[in-house]
Amino acid sequence: MPLATLRRKFPLFAGFGRSEFESLEKCLVRRRYSCGQTLFHMGDEGGSLHLIERGRVKVTIPSTSGEELILAILGGGELLGELSLFDGKPRSATVQALETTETFCLHRKDFLALLRNRFDIVEKLLEVLARRIRETNALLADRYFLDITSRLAKKILDLGDAFGIQEGRQVRIGVNITQKNLASMIGATRESINKQFKAFRDQDLVRACGGTIVILNREGLVRKASIFPKP
Amino acid sequence: MPLATLRRKFPLFAGFGRSEFESLEKCLVRRRYSCGQTLFHMGDEGGSLHLIERGRVKVTIPSTSGEELILAILGGGELLGELSLFDGKPRSATVQALETTETFCLHRKDFLALLRNRFDIVEKLLEVLARRIRETNALLADRYFLDITSRLAKKILDLGDAFGIQEGRQVRIGVNITQKNLASMIGATRESINKQFKAFRDQDLVRACGGTIVILNREGLVRKASIFPKP
DNA sequence: GACCGGGTATGAAATGCTTCACCGCGGGGG
DNA sequence: CCCCCGCGGTGAAGCATTTCATACCCGGTC
Numbered sequence: 001m002p003l004a005t006l007r008r009k010f011p012l013f014a015g016f017g018r019s020e021f022e023s024l025e026k027c028l029v030r031r032r033y034s035c036g037q038t039l040f041h042m043g044d045e046g047g048s049l050h051l052i053e054r055g056r057v058k059v060t061i062p063s064t065s066g067e068e069l070i071l072a073i074l075g076g077g078e079l080l081g082e083l084s085l086f087d088g089k090p091r092s093a094t095v096q097a098l099e100t101t102e103t104f105c106l107h108r109k110d111f112l113a114l115l116r117n118r119f120d121i122v123e124k125l126l127e128v129l130a131r132r133i134r135e136t137n138a139l140l141a142d143r144y145f146l147d148i149t150s151r152l153a154k155k156i157l158d159l160g161d162a163f164g165i166q167e168g169r170q171v172r173i174g175v176n177i178t179q180k181n182l183a184s185m186i187g188a189t190r191e192s193i194n195k196q197f198k199a200f201r202d203q204d205l206v207r208a209c210g211g212t213i214v215i216l217n218r219e220g221l222v223r224k225a226s227i228f229p230k231p
Numbered sequence: 232m233p234l235a236t237l238r239r240k241f242p243l244f245a246g247f248g249r250s251e252f253e254s255l256e257k258c259l260v261r262r263r264y265s266c267g268q269t270l271f272h273m274g275d276e277g278g279s280l281h282l283i284e285r286g287r288v289k290v291t292i293p294s295t296s297g298e299e300l301i302l303a304i305l306g307g308g309e310l311l312g313e314l315s316l317f318d319g320k321p322r323s324a325t326v327q328a329l330e331t332t333e334t335f336c337l338h339r340k341d342f343l344a345l346l347r348n349r350f351d352i353v354e355k356l357l358e359v360l361a362r363r364i365r366e367t368n369a370l371l372a373d374r375y376f377l378d379i380t381s382r383l384a385k386k387i388l389d390l391g392d393a394f395g396i397q398e399g400r401q402v403r404i405g406v407n408i409t410q411k412n413l414a415s416m417i418g419a420t421r422e423s424i425n426k427q428f429k430a431f432r433d434q435d436l437v438r439a440c441g442g443t444i445v446i447l448n449r450e451g452l453v454r455k456a457s458i459f460p461k462p
Numbered sequence: 463g464a465c466c467g468g469g470t471a472t473g474a475a476a477t478g479c480t481t482c483a484c485c486g487c488g489g490g491g492g
Numbered sequence: 493c494c495c496c497c498g499c500g501g502t503g504a505a506g507c508a509t510t511t512c513a514t515a516c517c518c519g520g521t522c
Contacts, residue, residue, distance in 0.1 A: 061368065061371075061372045061375075063372070063375070063376040065376075067375075067376065069371065069372055069375045069376070071368060071371070082361075083361045083364060083365065086354075086357035086358050086360070086361040087357075087358045087361040087362060087365075089361075089365070092364070092365050092368060093368065115350070115353070116350050119346070119347050122346070122353050123317075125357070126317035126318075126356070126357070126360070127317050127318045129317070129357070129360040129361070129364065130313075130314045130317040130318040130320075130360070131318060132364055133314060133323070133360065133363055133364055133367065134314065134318075134320070134323050136364065136367040136368060136371060137292065137302060137323060137324065137367060139371060140292075140300065140302070140367060140370060140371050140374070141292045141294070141300055143371070143374055143375075143418070144292075144294070144298075144300045144374075144418045145294040145296075145298065145300070147478075147479095148478080148479075178498090178499065178500090179499075179500065179501095180498090180499075180500095187374070187375045188479075188480090189479075189480055189481080190499090190500085191479090191480075191481085191482095191501090191502085192478090192479060192480075194500065194501060194502080195501090195502080197500095198501080198502090208500090211499095378508075378509095379508080379509075409468090409469065409470090410469075410470070411468090411469075419509075419510090420509070420510055420511080421469090421470085422471090422472085422509090422510075422511085422512095423508090423509060423510075425470065425471060425472080426471090426472080429471080429472090439470090442469090
């Protein structure tokens with residue numbers, strides 16, 4: 001991969017020059033995962049970091065009874081598996097590929113060595129972690145304060161922002177998300193999602209179209225997401 | 232505050248020598264908050280970091296209808312308000328003193344300057360952030376997978392670990408936690424907590440004693456916390 | 463001393479969500 | 493080619509929690 005591409009794809013390394021690039025390149029190992037494959041399991045020993053080159057993965061916490069909670073869906077350019085790097089503890093979640101996914105894998109000691117000399121990378125990393133914390137806090141708050149209708153509307157909007165493809169006045173969500181996945185993202189059963197989703201469809205807010213979701217009326221969804229269910 | 236005290240109270244600065252100490256000391260501003268006072272509100276501009284010297288605070292997210300979700304209770308030696316420092320965004324939560332609390336306040340640019348030269352502090356910071364993420368993820372997972380009984384048992388155990396004072400075979404939780412607070416920690420109503428708490432009392436797992444909780448039977452609580460409600 | 467606000471206690475009624483049961487569809491593998 | 497499994501769809505019943513209503517106790521204060 002040329003330097004320019006690296007810098008474009010991974011803002012983390014935006015400040016890199018040629019010499020740093022060359023020493024970094026030696027440490028990167030390319031990894032390829034097909035759809036459904038798991039990168040690692042919660043509880044595993046974790047000594048490496050992934051940079052997602054292309055594809056998408058889901059970050060989940062499994063329950064002992066086989067259900068799963070989806071914490072995040074990550075795509076190209078994003079960082080993955082950094083937690084274990086910083087505290088040396090086991091993997092905090094399971095990660096599975098949702099599509100064919102390619103990553104660059106970087107080992108703990110190489111990465112820490114990298115950090116030591118580059119304060120700009122440290123700054124960006126701190127920012128990434130801060131964002132993760134904000135996101136999880138928001139999820140938690142939503143789960144406390146909102147009912148399923150609002151949570152679903154919000155989640156659809158989020159997905160639209162993260163993976164949306166503009167199509168005229170509509171936005172198509174560019175990942176295949178099953179209703180079951182939606183359910184484990186917002187903490188509800190598939191059946192509840194199904195019913196709520198139908199309600200949104202009946203109100204012409206969204207459309208389902210071969211596995212992907214299309215947002216028809218963004219404003220309407222925003223209203224659903226924020227109207228307060230307990231007045 | 233002498234250097235030795237600083238190093239003992241705040242592991243973050245364990246590696247500090249005399250000269251660094253002197254330059255740090257110039258930047259620290261002592262702040263005092265009485266019980267109930269708020270340090271800052273969610274949404275505020277946030278340009279500073281607090282090191283808690285003594286006392287305890289609660290970190291909360293308020294809902295628009297006046298309820299609150301308690302994300303964490305922090306005590307002496309802990310860090311507070313670091314998120315806004317790293318991403319420049321507004322305060323992600325409201326923080327209120329639960330007791331008389333004294334902190335050292337450090338401004339953004341002073342802190343960043345500190346970081347720039349001290350990789351050991353960066354490492355510890357990353358560790359702190361990683362731990363926060365793990366904790367929030369765990370809260371979220373609990374909220375998804377466990378019922379109120381298990382969540383309450385778990386929370387009581389957590390509080391015991393964090394603020395417990397050994398008293399013979401018992402552990403007294405050294406903070407005044409109202410049932411309402413417990414409720415906003417685990418995401419339930421005060422009434423539900425009350426009933427569940429009574430159940431625990433009837434089983435001689437815990438005892439309430441003038442505002443504080445005493446754990447009588449740790450093992451029993453552990454069992455309650457982990458037995459799976461949906462078999 | 464009377465009043466009031468905040469915390470605790472408790473039961474009955476209401477309800478949002480889950481559980482369960484069932485159906486149809488489509489696609490991938492034997 | 494057919495079978496089965498995973499996904500979407502839907503209604504009825506069940507239930508965990510919330511909501512509501514009420515009461516008591518305690519400490520402060522007017």
